[in-house]
Amino acid sequence: GAGVSQSPSNKVTEKGKDVELRCDPISGHTALYWYRQSLGQGLEFLIYFQGNSAPDKSGLPSDRFSAERTGGSVSTLTIQRTQQEDSAVYLCASRPVGVNEQFFGPGTRLTVL
Amino acid sequence: GENVEQHPSTLSVQEGDSAVIKCTYSDSASNYFPWYKQELGKGPQLIIDIRSNVGEKKDQRIAVTLNKTAKHFSLHITETQPEDSAVYFCAARKSSASKIIFGSGTRLSIRP
Numbered sequence: 001g002a003g004v005s006q007s008p009s010n011k012v013t014e015k016g017k018d019v020e021l022r023c024d025p026i027s028g029h030t031a032l033y034w035y036r037q038s039l040g041q042g043l044e045f046l047i048y049f050q051g052n053s054a055p056d057k058s059g060l061p062s063d064r065f066s067a068e069r070t071g072g073s074v075s076t077l078t079i080q081r082t083q084q085e086d087s088a089v090y091l092c093a094s095r096p097v098g099v100n101e102q103f104f105g106p107g108t109r110l111t112v113l
Numbered sequence: 114g115e116n117v118e119q120h121p122s123t124l125s126v127q128e129g130d131s132a133v134i135k136c137t138y139s140d141s142a143s144n145y146f147p148w149y150k151q152e153l154g155k156g157p158q159l160i161i162d163i164r165s166n167v168g169e170k171k172d173q174r175i176a177v178t179l180n181k182t183a184k185h186f187s188l189h190i191t192e193t194q195p196e197d198s199a200v201y202f203c204a205a206r207k208s209s210a211s212k213i214i215f216g217s218g219t220r221l222s223i224r225p
Binding site for chain 2: 004033035041042043044045048050053056058059091093098100101102104105106107
């Protein structure tokens with residue numbers, strides 16, 4: 001079946017502009033995660049959605065970052081007034097109820113000039 | 114907050130030899146420890162995991178060990194092959210309702 005998809009695969013933007021990154025999780029997966037992976041670095045947790053519960057936003061690095069998940073499916077990560085240090089690969093993962101494994105998408109490579 | 118440390122950051126082994134990657138975690142309430150493999154240009158993929166009520170788990174050439182007292186867990190890959198070359202991440206989680214905290218990753222290279 002279809003896996004987690006993310007769009008765009010690559011995004012180049014100018015400093016100060018806003019960007020939106022999209023994640024389409026696997027159908028039926030109730031949990032959705034966003035991570036940031038800077039060049040050669042580990043996975044930095046950003047935000048976690050679980051069903052109808054309030055999201056865990058504890059990883060968002062600043063108030064320029066926000067995310068929403070509409071209808072318990074598609075999620076959008078928004079970065080306002082982008083900075084060069086926001087350049088990274090943004091990964092999305094989803095997980096079904098009762099399963100530990102997270103299924104990752106291919107990521108969106110964001111470059112802020 | 115919860116922290117996971119991973120060593121080494123890079124590892125090069127001869128094909129056929131074994132590779133060991135080690136992690137430590139800070140939160141004693143952690144009870145689930147997955148390992149993910151990330152190939153170039155792809156998202157990470159789960160390769161093996163272990164729960165805190167088990168000390169060791171093996172799947173073919175891959176094994177994971179857990180020492181709850183020391184808060185250490187390790188990934189062991191035996192008879193390494195070229196396709197094992199990738200970045201490996203350890204992680205820890207407290208409960209199914211909690212976020213997973215990942216280590217910083219180990220870039221494993223297998224020399225022919």
